[in-house]
Amino acid sequence: MRQEEDEFGNYLKKQGLKFTPERVVVLDKVLSFKKHFNADDLYESIHKYNKKISRATVYRTIPLLVESGLIIETLRCQGRVSYERVIGFEHHDHMVCLGCGKIIEFKDDRLEELQAEICERYEFKQVEHRLGIRGYCKECVAKGLGKG
Ligand SMILES: [Zn+2]
Ligand SMILES: [Zn+2]
Incomplete structure (x- = not known):
């Protein structure tokens, strides 16, 4: 602290x-x-x-x-x-549920590597990134949210 x-x-x-x-x-x-x-x-x-x-x-x-x-x-x-x-x-990315507001954290090395590769391709020096996926969690899908 x-x-x-x-x-x-x-x-x-x-x-x-x-x-x-x-x-x-x-x-x-x-x-x-x-x-x-x-x-x-x-x-x-x-x-x-x-x-x-x-x-x-x-x-x-x-x-x-x-x-x-x-x-x-x-x-x-x-x-x-x-x-x-x-x-x-530690660095991680997020999924957020539009139904109940729940936030799910995840980290996947393949995704991290892919982003590094993409930056290299564009000769872009990455300082940080934030990936946010919006959608509906399992419970909200079960309640019928997020259809169509
Ligand atoms: Zn939800
Ligand atoms: Zn987080």
């Missing part, structure tokens, strides 16, 4: 921003998430024990966390953006 606090602190300093106590609270909460989260999840879990942090503060801190490289935007589904932490988490 210290590493992330330092990184965020340095980033804020470079931007001429202060590492306010509110930002510390938001960062600490973000670091406690092991899975994907969205802005509302973050706000609600903070609000449970800290009523001083406004929704606006949480919403304004998220882009700073993304810019600083501590979290990434994982995927967008039905107007909601999911985020996840970067440090200490």
Whole structure:
């Protein structure tokens, strides 16, 4: 956690921003998430024990966390953006269910290699990639969603 606090602190300093106590609270909460989260999840879990942090503060801190490289935007589904932490988490790709919002993580070496090959073909230097597949999970298909 210290590493992330330092990184965020340095980033804020470079931007001429202060590492306010509110930002510390938001960062600490973000670091406690092991899975994907969205802005509302973050706000609600903070609000449970800290009523001083406004929704606006949480919403304004998220882009700073993304810019600083501590979290990434994982995927967008039905107007909601999911985020996840970067440090200490292995690269993976995502499937998201349009029915229930479930996120399935996967990693396949063949896919990773193929992407590297494609980049080579286009003489493109890959820094990162994010693959998101939208569709319907097994349970939602069983309920009749996603037909046609
Ligand atoms: Zn589903
Ligand atoms: Zn993920």
